[in-house]
Amino acid sequence: MSLARSLYTLLGCAVLPWLPLRLWWRGRREPGYRMHIGERFGRYALRDVPASGPVFWVHAVSVGETRAAAPLVQRLRGAHCGATIVMTHMTATGREAGQALFGGEVTQVWLPYDLPFAVRAFYRRFKPLAGFLLETELWPNLIAEGRSCGVALYLINARLSQRSASRYARFTAITRPMLGALAGVAAQSEADAGRLSALGAPTPLVTGNLKFDVTVPHDTAQRAAALRLRLGAGRRIWVAGSTREGEEALILDALARRPLASDTLLVIVPRHPQRFAAVAELLQARSIPFIRRSDADRTASPDVAVVLGDSMGEMPAYYAAADLAFVGGSLLPLGGQNFIEALAVGTPVLIGPHTFNFADASAGATEAGAARRVADARALIEAVASLLADDAVRAAMGRAARDFHARHAGATDRLWGWLAPRLLALKPKA
Secondary structure, X not given: OOHHHHHHHHHHHHHHHHHHHHHHHHOOOOHHHHOOHHHHHOOOOHHHOOOXXXXXXXXXOOHHHHHHHHHHHHHHHHHOOOOEEEEEEOOHHHHHHHHHHHHHHOEEEEOOOOOHHHHHHHHHHHOOOEEEEEOOOOOHHHHHHHXXXXXXXXXXXXXXXXXXXXXXXXXXXHHHHHHHOOOEEEEOOHHHHHHHHHOOOOOOEEOOOHHHHOOOOOOHHHHHHHHHHHHOOOOEEEEEEEEOOOHHHHHHHHHHHOOOOOOEEEEEEEOOHHHHHHHHHHHHHOOOOEEEOOOOOOOOOOOOOEEEOOOOOOHHHHHHHOOEEEEOOOOOOOOOOOOXXXXXXXXXXXXXXXXXXXXXXXXXXXXXXXXXXXXXXXHHXXXXXXXXXXXXXXXXXXXXXXXXXXXXXXXXXHHHHHHHHHHHOOOOOO
16 A cells, blocks of 8 residues: 555544444434444445346445436346346435435445445455446545456546546545556546546546436426426426525525516425425525425415425426526535436526536536526526516527437447446456
């Protein structure tokens, strides 16, 4: 082990005693964090030992990555009969999404913390033939120990913002060996590929963004129609989706200064379910009349100004039911959340100034006329008012959204065309 990785590991060991307490604390609002805690430290139950056949491991940290991994999981299962798919997560919502998508078709466990004893235990238990790390899941010990165990590790749907690249560049003694140990890299864009290559990754292939290939649930239109009726017929609806902490207050402040027409309804869908209660308290503190999505049989009467979308797995339906969508994580310097779901259902999109997690997609969508960028919360409300009053412009943006989404589909085919022969060449482990 290099000196740099030894120091990194020593730091991890120093915080080790506090990790169970952190999980227990997070479990106050998300009980999933208190389940199977031993897996975080490499202790996996016997029920998780795969059957005979090759084992492929997919790491999808949270909800978006889990959904993006679905087409790859389908290809792996179709091409390798009897294969076991082990899927790891870091967040409770990611694990819940995996259960909803795959049921018992995959073995779901937590990714162990990046400590040598824990990741070695993971590799010994599951013995994967190959592993696929989605987006920017780069863990020095996980990757180094995987190579030592003979596991072919691929970084797929890889993205790396300029901000993140600058941070990794400060620690080249760890970054270069880590990236160099990968069996291959499939990047979302040329810019991502260039930044990863400069940091030491094996020559990346540009395959595009897998999130453009995520299938919209077949019942989305029906669910959206039912949701629209419940939100109130005849009202203009805009969704603030995947909002992050601090953004709801900015939006409500801007609305207080510049109220919209009385027939307008705002649907706020926080990115993280543990914040549902906090957003409800924010609305109550401001005396804003609202209902929750989870309120049984309640409809949004004309006096209701806001609906709190406190449900999981309904984001496509929320977007499809809306006349207009703002996608959060972008008013504050958080990098932006996934707005591709809104494009897929043909809903015009507004995004804030901070979209470095989706730099190429956001630039392309705005250039194509599918999305508009706003500078701040005040500009957001002005844009909402303008677009909700102009049916023709919204319709044109909706058509542009569907066209842009269709043009960028196909990443799964490109990725599989590159991966398939490499996986066939791998020798099963004894």
